[in-house]
Structures are given as structure tokens and as C-alpha cells.
Amino acid sequence: MVERMTARDRVEELKRWQDSGAVWTVVSRTPDRLTIALLRCDGGEEVDRFESADPALREFVGDRVDSTQ
Incomplete structure (x- = not known):
């Protein structure tokens, strides 16, 4: 049996992350791709990192460099 990978909703993931106080x-930005680091609630240690070319994610992030803006 072949398992299909479902796409993760990175916008919802970032919203939940920042709503929880994290x-x-x-980390990097190109015209078609973002690399995002998820940091602990205190803004310290990196917990996870992902890359995405999702246009909805690029629209959500916009020109921001982090979730504190």
C-alpha cells in the first residue's frame, strides 16, 4: 500500500504557533520560497524549521521578518 503525504497548512501552523505565544x-526568503524557523515561547531555542513555496504562506508572512511585527 502506498501512503499519500498530505500537504500541511503552514499558515494555520504559524497562526497556532504565534497564538500560543511562541x-x-x-530564516531566508527568495521570490518563490520561504524558510521559517519556529522558536520557543521565550524567543530562544529553535524547535523546528521548514521551507515552503506556498503562495498563501508568502502572503501571510508578507514583508515581516518574524511574528513579533
Whole structure:
């Protein structure tokens, strides 16, 4: 049996992350791709990192460099 990978809703993930008091930051940005780091609630240690070319994510992040803006 072949398992299909479902796409993750990274916008919802970032919204939940920041609503819980944690911080996300843009590690790198190109015209078609973002790399986002998820940081602990105190803005310290990196917990996870992902890359995405999702236009909805790029629209949500906009020109921000992190979730504190």
C-alpha cells in the first residue's frame, strides 16, 4: 500500500504557533520560497524549521521578518 503525504497548512501552523505565544522567524526568503524557523515561547531555542513555496504562506508572512511585527 502506498501512503499519500498530505500537504500541511503552514499558515494555520504559524497562526497556532504565534497564538500560543511562541515566535517564528524568516530564516531566508527568495521570490518563490520561504524558510521559517519556529522558536520557543521565550524567543530562544529553535524547535523546528521548514521551507515552503506556498503562495498563501508568502502572503501571510508578507514583508515581516518574524511574528513579533
